Every structure is written in C-alpha cells, then in structure tokens.
Amino acid sequence: MADKLLIGPKLRRFRTSLGLTQARMAEDLGISASYLNLIERNQRAMSAKVLLRMAGVYDFDISAFSDAGDAQLVASTYEALRAPRFKDMPVSKNEVEDLVGISPNMARAFQSLLTERGGAETPTDSPTMRAIDVVRDFIQTHSNYFPEIDATAEALSDELGLHRTGPRVALTERLKTRHETAVRIVPSDVMPDMLRWFDRHNQRINLSELLSQSGRRFQLAFQIAMLEQRDMIDAHLDRAKIEGREARGLARTSLANYFAAALLMPYARFLREAEKTRYDVELLSHRFGASFEQTAHRLTTLNKPDARGIPFFFLRIDVAGNVSKRFSAGKFAFANQGGACPIWNIHETFSDPGRLHTQMVRLPASGTENGATYFSIAKAVSRAGNMYGGRAQRLAIALGCDVSYAPRLCYSRDFNLDDPQPADIGINCYLCEREHCRQRAHPPLSKALMFDERARGMSLYRWVPD
Incomplete structure (x- = not known):
C-alpha cells in the first residue's frame, strides 16, 4: 500500500x-x-x-x-471511448481515470447508455453479453470473495469429513441420504452433449463417463449447492439487485460453482497449503483432488480481510484467443473484447501442452505512473471429451500477480527479481498505443493509419503520430 x-x-x-x-x-x-x-x-x-x-x-x-478496484472500470470505459464515433473527441486515459476517481457510477452509467443507444458499436451488445457483463461486475465488486458462502461450505466440508474420506464417496452419500438422489455414471453416447444431467423426476444425477475424477467431484458439489444453498445464493442476488432471467441464472450458477470450490477446497486449509507449497498450483491440485483450472480459480478467491492470500488475476482463453473467463485483482486490466496481447506467453501454451510457462510482463505506463510489472504463469488444459472422433476443448489458463508478491511463489526461483526485465505487453492491440510492435494485429482505434507505398515496416500497421 x-x-x-x-x-x-x-x-x-x-x-x-x-x-x-x-x-x-x-x-x-x-x-x-x-x-x-x-x-x-x-x-x-x-x-x-x-x-x-x-x-x-x-x-x-x-x-x-486503493486504485485496484477501479482498474477494470477505467479499462472498459477507455475502451468504449475508442469507438470510431468518438474519433473527433479524443479522451485520454488520464481523463478517464479522473472520471472514475470522482464518480465511478457516472462512468458505469455512461457505459450503460452507450450500450442502450448502440454507441459502443460492437457486435457483442446483446442481452446475453450484457448479462455476462453484469455478473462479471458483480464478482469484481465483491473481489471474488463471498464470506457467507465460504463459511457455509467450510462447515459442510468439516461435517462430511472431506479431508479424511474420498470426497466423491462422501458427496454421493450426502445426496443419497439427505436428498434421496442417486448418482450414476453413464456412457457418452447416452449423453452425447452433456456432462451432467439432474433427473429431478427420477431423483438421479447422471454424470458422463468422459468426466475426470476431479470433474465428477466438482459436479456433485455443485449439485449439493443448488439443492441445499439456493436460498442463500438467491439472497446474494437480491441484495445485488441482479434482475433478468439470463443474468440471475448465470450469477446463480457462478455462486454455486463458488460454493463447490469452497466445499472441496475449504478456505483455511486451502490457504494454509497454498502458503506451505508457495502457491504451487499443480501440487495443490493433487492435494485437493481438483483440476488445474479449479485450483487456479480458487486462488483468486482468497480475499478474507484477516487471512488473505496473494491477490491474483485470472484469465482463460481458447485457441482463437477468445476470453471466456477473467478476474482482475490489483490493477491488472482486461479489455471487454479483442482478446489478449500476442506477446503474453499464454498463447504459447497451446503449442507446448503440459508445460507450465512463466513470464514477467509489464503493462503500459498510465499518466505519471510507471507501467506495472506482473509475474504470470500459464498452462494449456483440456476439458472433458477426449475420445476417438471427438476433440476435447483446449483452453489456456493464466494466473498472475504484482511482481512484489513474486518472492512468495515457487515459480520465481529462476528469475532475477532485482532486475526482472519484463516483456512489454498491452491490454490488446485495439487499445495499446506502443509503437514498433512486430506482433500488432490491429492499429489503435484512436489513431489514423499512415500509408507509404515506398516502404514496408516490420509491423503490418503504422499510424499518424499525435
């Protein structure tokens, strides 16, 4: 601080x-x-x-x-103002930071107005995408920490003795004795397009044979959340005034997933093991019987005021660079659209699956502040579905934190933290104004293109300087 x-x-x-x-x-x-x-x-x-x-x-x-909670709002507002309709009214990032600092609700209202009027000029302005943005803002506002859910899940984990017995056995028994619901593993051809199906009429949960053991445990924990904790979850949505079928459904699912992770990786024990292993994600996933993605995501929720973990950011992308999940802790900012910077080595994981990649990255300077430096790890993972004739979804998971926390990470031992030499990255090509970048896929939205028929540079794009 x-x-x-x-x-x-x-x-x-x-x-x-x-x-x-x-x-x-x-x-x-x-x-x-x-x-x-x-x-x-x-x-x-x-x-x-x-x-x-x-x-x-x-x-x-x-x-x-701190400025941490405003970083994402600054980034999304600045991104909205890069739309072509504002090209004759350039607004600097410093001005956006001033607006958010003085009146964050005004910035949110401005973004909402743009969406309603079509001013953001993006194909993702739809009820579904607005629901996703509402839920993302809801989670970001709570710093991805919901104390009541954590406490309830931790108490149930102790009651079921998940630290002593096989979680899947204990969860299956809970569903059977308390809810009279059986669990059945079914062939993939019976449920070709689903991994879990709750047959309420027959009181049975069908799990696909394609699910890994960690996936089966998580799906059972999720179902327990929906059966036992729906009132508590809906109370959170009511307090946050989340309205609409799509937004409430997505938010409810997100909090049920949160409960499932907290049940399988209870806060106090998980934080203790995270500190003991120096945040070794793969080792933690083995100790708690969770997947790499589940473990990495759980690390972003350790925000209890008197027992905090490292404030991580989290990103999940597919092979095309589409961002399907993100959470920003600290000042690390993501764009609403446009993917991630190609210099960030999260993209390299797809060509080297199974290996965990580490990197120091630095975002552009803002105003009078130097660009912030972060330590990140990334790994490619495969979802359920591997079988002949069918390809499992491949995703890349990135987890990172401010470089000041790097000494607490096992991954930093091969880096000279006194002279980190970070790679300069941007939020994405649309918003990054760094010149002479050979990886640039698009020019900045706020700049006019420059054409010179006599010469060709290393980058595809050049733009008129201010």
Missing part, C-alpha cells in the same frame, strides 16, 4: 454513505475537520496511518480505497 493516497472523492462517498458529517468522522479518526475537508478535496493526501485507523473504526476492506 502506498504511504499516501489521493482518495478524496472515494472518502466523501464513503462518509456520506454512513450518514456522517465531516466533524463526526474527523472526531472518530482523531484529526481536525479542516484536515478531513482538505483530504476530501484532494488538496491533502491521506496517510497510510489514518487509513488504517479508519479501517479499524469502520471495519471495511482497505483495498476498496
């Missing part, structure tokens, strides 16, 4: 949400009302000491007052 922060607008919104006057909050924090007034107007920075005192008095997550 920085020693001093300019967080005036955030502080003012937080104070008014509590119904406090400046005088009352200043008294609670042991500072003068005039000093608090200067902080709220960004004429004075808030020291780490005062912020920590405020966290103790009002019991909130300090990360809510």
